[in-house]
Amino acid sequence: MEEQEAPLEDVHEQIHHHAEHTRERWVSAVALSTALLAALAAICSLFSGDNADEALLEQMQATDKWSHYQATSIKLHQLEVEGHLLESNGKTMPQKDREQLAKYRGLRESLFNHATELRDSTEHHHFKHGILAKGVTMFQIAIAVSAISVLTGKRWFWYMGLGFGCVGLYFLLHGTLVMHAPGQERATTQRAVDS
Numbered sequence: 001m002e003e004q005e006a007p008l009e010d011v012h013e014q015i016h017h018h019a020e021h022t023r024e025r026w027v028s029a030v031a032l033s034t035a036l037l038a039a040l041a042a043i044c045s046l047f048s049g050d051n052a053d054e055a056l057l058e059q060m061q062a063t064d065k066w067s068h069y070q071a072t073s074i075k076l077h078q079l080e081v082e083g084h085l086l087e088s089n090g091k092t093m094p095q096k097d098r099e100q101l102a103k104y105r106g107l108r109e110s111l112f113n114h115a116t117e118l119r120d121s122t123e124h125h126h127f128k129h130g131i132l133a134k135g136v137t138m139f140q141i142a143i144a145v146s147a148i149s150v151l152t153g154k155r156w157f158w159y160m161g162l163g164f165g166c167v168g169l170y171f172l173l174h175g176t177l178v179m180h181a182p183g184q185e186r187a188t189t190q191r192a193v194d195s
Contacts, residue, residue, distance in 0.1 A: 142168060
């Protein structure tokens with residue numbers, strides 16, 4: 001899944017062009033900082049897209065597991081109903097069917113656990129994607145505000161752009177280092193208790 005990015009290459013080129021034709025040193029610093037911000041935006045965008053792709057892939061795998069779980073549950077239910085009917089008529093279930101019952105129960109539990117893990121992982125990747133997408137946005141705003149500083153000749157716009165860049169860096173670090181989505185451990189624990 002490819003990230004949508006604002007076309008900031010022209011802005012970046014204008015800053016560098018202006019930096020080459022001015023005698024003010026701070027404009028060169030703006031050009032250097034915007035190059036760094038653009039690199040960080042690209043890294044953040046890459047991680048964000050990777051998490052979105054991973055979430056999509058795991059969602060498809062989880063859907064397959066849930067479908068298999070449902071099919072196994074239906075087969076299990078049919079065998080259980082057959083067993084109850086035989087029991088009510090005073091007959092015993094054939095050994096082959098009892099073995100199938102045990103097999104389906106084990107398979108159903110395994111499928112449930114695997115599908116739940118995939119669902120939780122999907123949620124985690126969606127959560128990280130959201131954080132990293134915010135980082136990309138902050139870096140893009142930082143570059144645009146820094147460009148305004150060069151065009152207007154006002155340094156405080158550059159400082160504001162650096163502030164947005166710091167917020168973007170926070171989102172980049174947080175999005176790459178976060179281990180669990182909020183409430184994920186609680187939800188997993190609750191599902192274990194409910195089972």
